Amino acid sequence: MTSHGVPRSSTVPRTAAAIQADLLKITAYNTLVSEVQSLKSTNTYSQTSLTSTSSLLTQNPEFNTIWNFRRRIILHLLQTTTSPSDEETEKLSLLSSELKFLLPLLQSFPKCYWIWNYRVFILQTSTAQLPLPTALKLWKSEMMLVEKMLGRDSRNFHGWGYRRFIVQNIEELQGRLKQSQPPPPPSSSGEGDGKNEEEDEDEELSLVEQEFAYTTAMYGKDLSNFSAWHNRSKLIPRVLEERGATVEERRTFLDGELGEMQTAVYTDPYDQSIQLYNHWLLAESCSLKDESVVFPLTTSQKVETLLRTLEWMRELLEEEPECRLLLEEMIFVGGLVRSVGSSGDGEEEVDLEEMKADMQRWLEKLMEVDPMRMGRWRELQQRL
Amino acid sequence: MSSSSQPPTVAFTNKPEELFVEKHVKYIQSLDTRKDEFEYWLTEHLRLNGVYWGLTALHLLNHPDALPRDETIKFVKSCQHPSGGFGAHPEHDAHLLYTLSAIQILAIVDALDAVDTAACVTYVAGLQKSSGVFAGDEWGEEDTRFVYTGLQTLKILGRLDAVDVEKAVEFVLGCQNYDGGFGVVPGAESHSGQIFTCLGVLSLTNTLDRLSPASRDQVAGWLAQRQLPNGGLNGRPEKLEDVCYSWWVLSSLAMLGKLHWIDQNKLVGWILSCQDDVRGGFADRKGNAVDVFHTVFALCGLSLVGWGGLKEVDPVYCMPVETTKRLFGPK
Numbered sequence: 001m002t003s004h005g006v007p008r009s010s011t012v013p014r015t016a017a018a019i020q021a022d023l024l025k026i027t028a029y030n031t032l033v034s035e036v037q038s039l040k041s042t043n044t045y046s047q048t049s050l051t052s053t054s055s056l057l058t059q060n061p062e063f064n065t066i067w068n069f070r071r072r073i074i075l076h077l078l079q080t081t082t083s084p085s086d087e088e089t090e091k092l093s094l095l096s097s098e099l100k101f102l103l104p105l106l107q108s109f110p111k112c113y114w115i116w117n118y119r120v121f122i123l124q125t126s127t128a129q130l131p132l133p134t135a136l137k138l139w140k141s142e143m144m145l146v147e148k149m150l151g152r153d154s155r156n157f158h159g160w161g162y163r164r165f166i167v168q169n170i171e172e173l174q175g176r177l178k179q180s181q182p183p184p185p186p187s188s189s190g191e192g193d194g195k196n197e198e199e200d201e202d203e204e205l206s207l208v209e210q211e212f213a214y215t216t217a218m219y220g221k222d223l224s225n226f227s228a229w230h231n232r233s234k235l236i237p238r239v240l241e242e243r244g245a246t247v248e249e250r251r252t253f254l255d256g257e258l259g260e261m262q263t264a265v266y267t268d269p270y271d272q273s274i275q276l277y278n279h280w281l282l283a284e285s286c287s288l289k290d291e292s293v294v295f296p297l298t299t300s301q302k303v304e305t306l307l308r309t310l311e312w313m314r315e316l317l318e319e320e321p322e323c324r325l326l327l328e329e330m331i332f333v334g335g336l337v338r339s340v341g342s343s344g345d346g347e348e349e350v351d352l353e354e355m356k357a358d359m360q361r362w363l364e365k366l367m368e369v370d371p372m373r374m375g376r377w378r379e380l381q382q383r384l
Numbered sequence: 385m386s387s388s389s390q391p392p393t394v395a396f397t398n399k400p401e402e403l404f405v406e407k408h409v410k411y412i413q414s415l416d417t418r419k420d421e422f423e424y425w426l427t428e429h430l431r432l433n434g435v436y437w438g439l440t441a442l443h444l445l446n447h448p449d450a451l452p453r454d455e456t457i458k459f460v461k462s463c464q465h466p467s468g469g470f471g472a473h474p475e476h477d478a479h480l481l482y483t484l485s486a487i488q489i490l491a492i493v494d495a496l497d498a499v500d501t502a503a504c505v506t507y508v509a510g511l512q513k514s515s516g517v518f519a520g521d522e523w524g525e526e527d528t529r530f531v532y533t534g535l536q537t538l539k540i541l542g543r544l545d546a547v548d549v550e551k552a553v554e555f556v557l558g559c560q561n562y563d564g565g566f567g568v569v570p571g572a573e574s575h576s577g578q579i580f581t582c583l584g585v586l587s588l589t590n591t592l593d594r595l596s597p598a599s600r601d602q603v604a605g606w607l608a609q610r611q612l613p614n615g616g617l618n619g620r621p622e623k624l625e626d627v628c629y630s631w632w633v634l635s636s637l638a639m640l641g642k643l644h645w646i647d648q649n650k651l652v653g654w655i656l657s658c659q660d661d662v663r664g665g666f667a668d669r670k671g672n673a674v675d676v677f678h679t680v681f682a683l684c685g686l687s688l689v690g691w692g693g694l695k696e697v698d699p700v701y702c703m704p705v706e707t708t709k710r711l712f713g714p715k
Contacts, residue, residue, distance in 0.1 A: 003672070008660065008667065022421060062427075068521075284562070375642070
């Protein structure tokens with residue numbers, strides 16, 4: 001009922017044989033639905049019920065009510081393990097087999113919310129019901145699934161959200177695990193060794209560097225991956241904080257990112273993903289507001305950064321005079337130059353009137369090459 | 385906020401007769417007679433939503449009586465649980481996604497007193513979490529979609545006082561990204577669907593001014609970038625166009641008063657190209673299979689830009705303006 005990308009079938013009516021085949025399929029499906037619904041209405045939380053829901057959900061993973069029934073079955077089976085001595089193994093085996101059951105379904109229906117939700121439920125249940133180290137192992141092995149999903153579709157919305165969620169949980173569980181372990185006895189061996197161990201442990205608690213590196217790898221494969229750029233922008237404040245970056249190191253980091261952007265925009269000036277990230281870097285570091293915590297620049301550094309950016313953009317514009325994204329970004333950067341340059345606390349030599357004239361020129365060109373958004377450009381023109 | 389505040393009249397190229405009104409009405413009427421198709425049974429979990437989509441489409445097409453009113457009300461009633469929430473169909477579990485559709489259907493046909501609305505308020509209010517977000521159901525998935533569905537349900541029932549509106553608004557504001565857009569939870573990537581639900585929350589709680597003018601312009605700029613050279617709209621940067629974004633993107637632009645930031649004439653032409661000219665209905669893209677979900681959002685898009693003599697749709701509630709006027713009074 002919410003089909004996407006399904007080609008329209010022919011307008012020829014179905015043959016009698018085709019209708020008959022459909023009716024058989026419908027009867028078999030509806031028999032299964034009645035069977036599962038009757039187990040549900042009698043609260044039959046058994047292994048047999050579990051198997052029936054597997055058959056039904058494999059045919060129709062969008063049937064969320066049946067996922068809910070399956071949740072109740074699992075919670076019941078976890079309470080009624082057969083051998084108390086081996087309770088943990090039994091629980092782990094049940095939860096692991098659930099995760100396994102979902103794999104082919106996720107591959108066939110990567111955009112089905114209910115499957116992802118159910119998977120999250122199983123993982124959260126494992127946190128609640130299994131010893132911490134065992135649960136942590138399950139969460140950690142989810143990273144392989146995420147890699148696979150994002151390898152197949154690098155923009156999958158669920159995949160990226162799931163990745164952030166898994167990372168968050170691993171970090172939290174690792175923190176809890178560390179707290180629950182007694183602190184190591186004061187080291188009597190070599191001082192150096194003890195210190196290293198401690199550092200290693202601290203490093204494991206945060207996955208931010210690993211995640212940051214992942215975004216680098218992802219845009220390395222495809223510059224046009226906005227999901228990766230988005231995640232990168234969200235990670236950077238934490239990366240810099242955890243590195244204990246000094247003001248100078250933060251500026252160097254920013255220059256590195258802006259340099260990458262220059263190359264990237266030159267590679268594909270028509271790609272919105274890159275431009276949006278570049279936009280964030282400049283807005284965060286060079287806006288006329290209180291000094292950014294992430295990228296603290298002085299007023300003259302802001303102006304210098306903006307002018308440097310405009311310089312390569314002007315060069316690129318000569319090669320790509322009709323590139324609307326570039327023109328829009330140049331107007332944005334020009335606006336930043338004017339607001340920062342006129343703030344009065346810098347002695348920069350920027351001709352603000354000339355900048356305004358440039359912006360007007362770019363805007364006129366933009367109106368010519370991007371008539372679809374004329375209403376927006378007219379408003380901008382009025383404000384200029 | 386309504387489309388009437390937009391700069392007037394676009395010179396449209398397409399003529400009203402290019403919309404196959406009768407075929408679309410017939411298509412929607414046929415939806416419940418397709419019991420010999422496997423797809424009908426596979427989509428039972430969307431039945432209540434389907435009724436809402438079909439009914440809204442028919443109202444916009446000015447055929448409000450094309451579905452039998454009594455049967456519609458009876459069906460909605462049969463989907464309510466003792467908890468007050470609604471399932472997609474009898475024997476289906478309750479969820480906010482169905483609860484809103486149920487209440488919207490009853491609001492459109494002016495029959496809210498047919499169900500236990502007090503229980504419904506209790507159900508919805510029980511799903512708000514301490515962070516202000518709403519869970520979709522008792523199993524706890526949290527998403528800005530559910531803040532919207534929860535609050536709209538309560539607003540229709542006149543019971544926004546049953547929840548912490550300020551916290552809900554704060555949660556939504558916390559989902560805004562640097563590109564101006566909104567994601568499903570804090571930290572998530574901007575997506576047109578989520579922008580619709582978040583702007584919807586701010587609009588229906590009269591808190592749109594919590595976004596600065598610069599921030600509103602930024603999100604409107606991002607939304608305007610969703611229009612592709614063929615006129616269609618996509619949901620995120622560098623993705624394909626899809627008819628349903630004629631609603632998510634366009635209603636958001638309408639809430640911001642910036643419909644004129646895109647080429648509405650080109651969009652109309654593109655939406656019309658997604659019709660099935662033989663059997664009625666709209667598909668996600670030209671030549672694909674139609675469904676009622678894309679059909680209603682195509683018509684909503686056409687209605688928002690004021691093309692084709694369709695009844696006016698409310699960009700905040702996705703119901704006919706006739707209904708929202710009756711509920712909330714004129715804007």
